Amino acid sequence: MLDKKYNPQESEQKWLAYWNDNNIYKFTPDDRQVYSLDAPPPTISGMPHIGHLFSYAQADMVARFKRLSGYNVFYPFGFDDNGLPSERLVEKEQGKKAADIGREAFNKLCYDTTNVYEAKYKDIFGRLGLSSDWTKAFKTVSPESIKISQLSFLDLVEKGYAYRKESPALWCNECLTSIAQAELETKTIKTTFNYVNFSVKETGELFTIATTRPELLPAIVCVFVNPKDKAHKHLIGKTAHIPVVEVDVPIMADDKVAIDKGTGVVMCCTFGDQTDIEWWKKYNLPLKHIFTDNGRIIDSVPKYGGMKIKEARRQIVEDLKEGGYIVKIEDLEHEVQTHERCGLEVEYTVMSQWFIDIMNHKKDFLKKGDEIKWYPSHMHARYNEWVKNIAWDWCISRQRYFGVPFPVWYCKKCGKPIFARKEDLPVNPLVDKPHGKCSCGCSEFVPDTDVMDTWATSSCTPLLNMRYGEKDNYEKILRPMSLRTNASEIIRTWDFYTIVKSFYHFNERPWDNVMISGYITDSNGQKLSKSKGNSKVEPTELLNTQSADVVRYWAGSGRLGTDIMFSEDTLLRGRKLVNKIFNVSKFIEMHLADYEDKPFEDFEYVDKWILGCFDQMQKSFVKYLNDYEVGLALNVLEKFFWNFCDNYIEIVKHRLYRPEEFGQKPRYSGQKTVYTLLYKLLQDFSIYFPFITEEIYQNIYHGRSVHLTKLEPLKHSYKNEKQNGDLMVEIISYARGEKTNANVTLKTPIKNLVLYVCPELRKAIEKSIKDFKATLFIENLTLSNTDEGYKIEKVELDLQ
RNA sequence: GGGAGAUUAGCUCAGCUGGAAGAGCAUCUGCCUUACAAGCAGGCGGUCGUAGGUUCGAGCCCUACAUCUCCCACCA
Numbered sequence: 067m068l069d070k071k072y073n074p075q076e077s078e079q080k081w082l083a084y085w086n087d088n089n090i091y092k093f094t095p096d097d098r099q100v101y102s103l104d105a106p107p108p109t110i111s112g113m114p115h116i117g118h119l120f121s122y123a124q125a126d127m128v129a130r131f132k133r134l135s136g137y138n139v140f141y142p143f144g145f146d147d148n149g150l151p152s153e154r155l156v157e158k159e160q161g162k163k164a165a166d167i168g169r170e171a172f173n174k175l176c177y178d179t180t181n182v183y184e185a186k187y188k189d190i191f192g193r194l195g196l197s198s199d200w201t202k203a204f205k206t207v208s209p210e211s212i213k214i215s216q217l218s219f220l221d222l223v224e225k226g227y228a229y230r231k232e233s234p235a236l237w238c239n240e241c242l243t244s245i246a247q248a249e250l251e252t253k254t255i256k257t258t259f260n261y262v263n264f265s266v267k268e269t270g271e272l273f274t275i276a277t278t279r280p281e282l283l284p285a286i287v288c289v290f291v292n293p294k295d296k297a298h299k300h301l302i303g304k305t306a307h308i309p310v311v312e313v314d315v316p317i318m319a320d321d322k323v324a325i326d327k328g329t330g331v332v333m334c335c336t337f338g339d340q341t342d343i344e345w346w347k348k349y350n351l352p353l354k355h356i357f358t359d360n361g362r363i364i365d366s367v368p369k370y371g372g373m374k375i376k377e378a379r380r381q382i383v384e385d386l387k388e389g390g391y392i393v394k395i396e397d398l399e400h401e402v403q404t405h406e407r408c409g410l411e412v413e414y415t416v417m418s419q420w421f422i423d424i425m426n427h428k429k430d431f432l433k434k435g436d437e438i439k440w441y442p443s444h445m446h447a448r449y450n451e452w453v454k455n456i457a458w459d460w461c462i463s464r465q466r467y468f469g470v471p472f473p474v475w476y477c478k479k480c481g482k483p484i485f486a487r488k489e490d491l492p493v494n495p496l497v498d499k500p501h502g503k504c505s506c507g508c509s510e511f512v513p514d515t516d517v518m519d520t521w522a523t524s525s526c527t528p529l530l531n532m533r534y535g536e537k538d539n540y541e542k543i544l545r546p547m548s549l550r551t552n553a554s555e556i557i558r559t560w561d562f563y564t565i566v567k568s569f570y571h572f573n574e575r576p577w578d579n580v581m582i583s584g585y586i587t588d589s590n591g592q593k594l595s596k597s598k599g600n601s602k603v604e605p606t607e608l609l610n611t612q613s614a615d616v617v618r619y620w621a622g623s624g625r626l627g628t629d630i631m632f633s634e635d636t637l638l639r640g641r642k643l644v645n646k647i648f649n650v651s652k653f654i655e656m657h658l659a660d661y662e663d664k665p666f667e668d669f670e671y672v673d674k675w676i677l678g679c680f681d682q683m684q685k686s687f688v689k690y691l692n693d694y695e696v697g698l699a700l701n702v703l704e705k706f707f708w709n710f711c712d713n714y715i716e717i718v719k720h721r722l723y724r725p726e727e728f729g730q731k732p733r734y735s736g737q738k739t740v741y742t743l744l745y746k747l748l749q750d751f752s753i754y755f756p757f758i759t760e761e762i763y764q765n766i767y768h769g770r771s772v773h774l775t776k777l778e779p780l781k782h783s784y785k786n787e788k789q790n791g792d793l794m795v796e797i798i799s800y801a802r803g804e805k806t807n808a809n810v811t812l813k814t815p816i817k818n819l820v821l822y823v824c825p826e827l828r829k830a831i832e833k834s835i836k837d838f839k840a841t842l843f844i845e846n847l848t849l850s851n852t853d854e855g856y857k858i859e860k861v862e863l864d865l866q
Numbered sequence: 867g868g869g870a871g872a873u874u875a876g877c878u879c880a881g882c883u884g885g886a887a888g889a890g891c892a893u894c895u896g897c898c899u900u901a902c903a904a905g906c907a908g909g910c911g912g913u914c915g916u917a918g919g920u921u922c923g924a925g926c927c928c929u930a931c932a933u934c935u936c937c938c939a940c941c942a
Contacts, residue, residue, distance in 0.1 A: 252938080259942090276942055290942095328942035339941050402941060411941090444870060448937065451869050455938060554870095554936075584871095585936080624879070628871080629935070633878050635891045638904090642890090645904055653901035686882085701880060705889080712906080716899095723900070799907085806907045809896050 068655055068765050072648040074613030078757045082192060090771050091197045093140045095543060101137035102547040103129055104527055104577055105198075106560065107144030107206060109520070110180045111151035114187055116632065117553075119194055119605050121583040123621035125551035126196045127696040128581065130753040132548075133197070134777045140544065142202035142531055145187065147180040148469040149206075149520030150241060150407050155179060156468075165242065169467045169496075176468040180207070190605050195614045195756040197773065204530050206523040207469070213492040215470040215523045217535045218567060219420075219462075220485055227423045227570045228462075230483060234336075234343045235461050237415035238405040239361030239375075243465040244419055246519060247458045248559045251406040254399055261329065261393035262386055264289070267305040267314055273298065274393050276328035278400065280386065281379040284311045284367045285335035285356045290345065292323040295330050309391040310382060311368075320345065337414035340457060357413055375413075419463035419516070420472060424566065428453055434565050437575045441694045442627040445554060445582040452558040460563070462522040469517030471495055476512045477504035484511060488535070525563035528576045547577040549694075554582050554627065581694045584629040603632070615755040616640040622754050624697045643704060644758055647751060650711050651762040654740045657722040658766065661737045667781075670721075670732050671834040673739040675791025676714040678784030679706060680743055687750060688777070696753070703750050710743065713795050720840035728836055742780075748772055790830035793856060794838065797821065801842050804861045815843040820859040822852040 085091060105125045108118060129141045156172070156179050157163055164172045188200070204211060222228035235244040260280050263272045275289070289306040291298040302319045322341060323332050334345050336353050345351065356367050363378050365371040370378045386392045403412050424431075431453050440446035463472070473486035473493045484500045486493040495513035503509045526534075532544040546568070552560060561580060568576035608617055619640025624630045669677065683706040690699035718736040725733040745767060752759040752772045763772035805814050819842070823831065828849055831838055839847060845864065 252940090257941090278941060324942070327940095330942080332942050340939095341942090400941065401939085442871095447870060451938070455868085457939095558937080587935080628879095631878065633891090635878055639878095639890050642904060646902070649902035649905085651901085656901070689882095698880080698882095701889085708889095711902090715901085716906090719901090802907055803909095806896055806909090811897050811899060812907065813897095813899055 068648070068652050068762065070652075072645070072758060072761070074615065074644075074757065075610070077761050078193070078195075078614050081757050081760045082195075084760075085197075085771070085773075086200075088770070090773055091139075091141070091199050093138065093142075093199045093202060095540075096138055098136065098138035100140055100543045100548075101129075101132040102140035102531070102544050102549070103142075104531065104547045104550045104564075105141070105143065106552045106556070107146040107204070107524060107527065108187060109151045110145055110147040110183045110187070111155050113183070114190055114605055116603055116605055116608060117586040119190075119608070119617060120586050120621045120630065121551070121553050122191060122196060123194055123618045124583050124626075124696055125581070126194070126198075127618075127622055127753050128549065128551070128691070128694055129197050130756065130773065131691045131696075133773060134749055134753070134775065136776050139197075140202075140531070140540075140547075141196075141198050142204065143188075143191065143196065143198040143200060144204040144206065144527060144530065145180070145184045146206045146520065146524045147176075147184065148211075148523055149517070150243070150464065150466060151520065152176055152180050152207075153466060153468050154241070154407055155183070163242075164467055173468050177207070180205075190609070193609050193614055194605075195618065197756065202531075204527075206520075206526075206530075209492050210533075211523065211526070211530055212470045214529050214534050215518060215526050216473040216486070216491045216493065217488060218526050218529055218571065219518070219522070220473060220488060220491075222422060222567075222570055223485060225570060228420060229423065230418060230420050232416060232418045233421070234346070234414050234416050235419055236403075237357075237359070237413045238408065238410065239357075239359070239413060240408040240410045241405060241466070242359060244415065244417065244461055244463060245405055245407075245412065246461050246521070247456060248460075248521065248562070249406050250403045250412065251409070252401045253404045253409065254401050255411075256397065256399050259328075259396040259398040260383060260386070261395070262309070263391045263393055264309065264331075265307045266301060266317075267307045269304070271301075273301060273306075273331055274329045275331050275333050277333060278398065279335075279338050279379070280382045281363070281370070281375055282333070282335040282338050282356070283308055283382055284313070284363070284370065285338070285354045286311075286313065286315055286333045287336055287351045287354055288315050288334040288345070288349065289317045290320045290323050290332045290334055291317065291330065292321065292325050293319040294321075295323070295325045298330055301331075309389055310385045318349065320348075336416075339414075343414065353416065355416055357415070359415070361413070419461050421459040421461050422522075422566065422570075424456060424459045427566075427569065428456070430569055431562070431565055434569050434575045438565075438577060439579045441579060441581045442625075445557065445580070445627060448554065448557050449561065452562060460519075460566070462519045463516040464519055465515075466517050469520070470523050471517055472514040474514040475500045476514065477506060477508050478510040478512055479508035480504060480506040482506065483514075521559050521563045524560055525567045528564065528568065529571070534571075545572060546575050548579060550577045550580045552580075552582065553585060555585075557582065579694070582627050584624070584627050587629050587631050612637055612641070613644070613757070615644050615757050618754055618756075619643060619700075622696050622700050626693075626695050626697065643707075644755055646711060647707070647747075647755070648758060648762065650715060651744060651748075651766065653715065653719075654744050655766050658737060658741060661734075661741060663738075663741060666734065666738050668731070668735065669739065670735045670837065671787055671830060672714070672717050672791065672794075672837050673735050674784045675787040675794075676710060676743065677739060677780060677782070678786075678788045678791070679709065680746065681780050681783045681785075682788070684746070684750070684779065691753075700754055703747075707747060707751075709795075710747070713798070715740075717798075717837050717841045721837060728840075732836070746780075749775055749777055787830070790827045793827050794830060794834070797856065797858065798838075798841055800858055801861050805863065808863055808865070810863065810865065813843060815845050815864040816861060817864040818846045818848065818860060818862040819844050820848045820850070822850045822857040822859060824852055824854050824856065827856055 133139045156175050257278050261274050261276050301317045304317050305314050306317050363370045363373050435449050474483050532541045533539040564576050620636045686702050687699045721728040721736045748759045748763050759772050
């Protein structure tokens with residue numbers, strides 16, 4: 067028996083335990099077709115926010131739909147707990163930098179800290195009702211994951227897609243590591259545009275250069291002008307003298323210089339930006355690297371050596387002013403590249419690092435992208451845009467501690483790398499020794515002290531899921547996986563890198579489908595994020611005050627890929643819906659006390675009408691879900707459900723209550739209808755509300771779990787009753803309106819109802835005459851004929 | 867500057883391959899009706915961002931513009 071009132075907090079705990087104890091979501095391969103989800107392992111960089119609930123709940127809805135559709139659903143959960151995000155969390159909590167704590171101690175802190183947070187994540191996502199197989203949960207920093215990441219790396223080395231090179235790289239002075247292009251974030255900052263006079267050594271002529279980075283004056287290796295620039299082309303071939311630092315550099319020509327930008331003369335430093343690197347390579351310019359790894363000017367630079375970058379900037383401007391070289395200084399707001407993990411401006415450095423080839427295979431990555439179905443489809447354009455515009459190979463070396471180590475040592479004598487043997491993985495080169503000698507005969511080695519980029523590991527999630535390289539693996543069933551789910555911000559990282567790896571390892575797409583969710587925005591329409599501090603409600607608080615089912619209602623509303631506002635209104639709507647589901651179930655349960663399910667087809671007219679409505683709804687419900695449109699599917703389901711409650715139940719209740727008046731068979735027809743439809747409604751709603759539907763299902767249908775049932779269409783589509791049934795409801799609605807307008811209760815009898823109806827509608831009403839009269843409390847009904855539709859001639863209320 | 871999306875009722879959002887503008891919230895009016903007052907029945911409320919175009923017919927298709935959001939590129 068269902069309780070008088072539903073207690074979500076109690077019930078949700080109960081079913082969580084039940085699902086867990088009975089392995090309801092456990093994945094075991096069998097003869098069913100597998101549907102596999104590659105859901106994002108959340109980055110462990112702090113507590114999750116409600117945006118996480120949103121996108122993970124949507125993925126779960128798909129998993130649940132596929133399970134109900136008869137697939138054997140593979141839906142593991144993972145934690146992305148290695149790399150910079152976790153390191154920064156620990157540094158923040160400790161109030162110390164990794165380098166000050168020391169590698170070993172720091173790594174231990176990272177393990178401990180991420181464990182604590184993972185338990186919290188697991189608790190929150192569990193409570194949200196994710197139907198994940200937690201026994202298949204993975205961590206990207208576990209020995210198994212390290213092994214697979216290293217194996218993946220070695221495979222790329224073998225195939226020639228990973229290479230080590232001394233090369234310019236993006237460098238973060240705050241995190242003390244190199245980073246990849248995908249980790250950049252643009253930020254608008256206020257700065258100054260400094261117009262500085264340089265002179266031509268040969269003629270003494272002055273010309274002006276505009277720069278936002280005067281501290282780079284000591285790093286200038288060349289000055290460029292556009293060969294078509296009439297004002298400056300005569301400078302080409304001459305020598306520029308740089309004031310203050312007193313250095314001479316050549317003046318050269320390049321088409322890339324924009325004549326109308328700044329002064330039309332550009333200083334080329336090593337390195338101030340991407341173009342500098344291009345020119346440096348193109349013209350084989352000398353290298354003047356003037357920054358230290360922690361953001362200072364190197365000591366060998368006279369006067370400015372040892373200063374912090376910004377300090378040096380101020381000082382150089384001062385010195386330029388003093389020497390009379392500054393023409394003017396303008397305030398400027400412009401966009402700079404910052405590191406997404408810390409928000410600080412990035413610099414460039416030159417060092418030996420591991421790269422994965424991106425630039426030579428862009429076309430292949432685009433092609434693989436074309437083979438994947440993107441939902442919503444315009445997200446494909448975002449992917450294409452990123453791949454087309456990417457300018458660097460993927461630098462995967464990070465000069466950090468907590469992550470997957472490179473299974474590589476370098477020969478002390480000749481510097482040649484020696485790789486770990488695959489059978490020895492996972493290895494830690496700092497502890498383990500390589501197998502054998504270098505080809506030069508030397509047997510002394512230096513370990514690679516770097517760790518891999520976070521994305522180098524998380525791009526392995528399909529590999530982790532299939533247990534790549536293991537004997538007893540899932541390659542057969544998970545190549546490719548069915549669905550990747552994530553928010554749009556990581557298309558360029560997680561999605562892209564996963565495609566890269568899948569292409570290099572298997573020459574195939576990693577998944578058949580990608581489902582991209584939108585963002586949660588605050589009441590001003592701005593994306594919720596920790597850095598903006600506009601995420602006010604905590605997930606736990608939300609789940610406690612609203613119940614998981616209601617939170618999921620909110621998460622499941624709206625169109626796929628569309629941003630959604632955090633809205634109390636939507637939560638209220640969810641609360642009402644969940645409440646209604648419980649109440650109508652209670653009503654139905656009450657009328658099923660003596661019900662015995664047996665084959666029966668001779669339904670009453672109104673019963674066929676509602677069955678037909680359901681059938682029609684169910685078709686579009688399934689269609690939407692097959693397109694991953696969980697929100698639109700919920701819309702049609704919800705609409706049907708309220709029609710079921712407010713119209714059908716109101717009609718059938720008289721028949722259910724009073725068999726002596728209506729007869730046993732019509733009552734059974736009603737019972738069979740509500741029994742059948744409630745079951746199907748519970749199935750449909752179970753995708754969104756796994757808890758309350760289980761509660762009701764267990765009380766009325768007594769199966770193992772509603773989540774292990776199978777969606778099946780009705781035997782018939784009951785199309786014939788749809789149109790005239792709808793018209794009858796219209797008439798009922800009109801008559802109710804008359805009662806409401808008269809300020810009387812809906813139980814007020816109608817003394818006389820006079821209708822003109824078309825022949826088809828007349829038949830319908832006559833077939834359901836008892837239901838019709840009972841619903842409106844009609845004492846006398848007069849039906850007259852008309853050609854088309856109906857006309858309500860008279861509604862005479864009994865106002866006694 | 868490049869790419870993507872959005873713009874529909876006071877608010878939050880649906881609106882399918884073009885065919886008489888929808889829901890919830892809010893607001894107003896009734897109603898304790900043998901599941902539900904966290905309910906039920908009704909009412910008010912919209913030049914579908916602007917301007918053109920295609921069409922018998924446009925919220926939907928095309929063009930331009932405006933505003934907002936997201937992603938990218940711009941450190942000269």
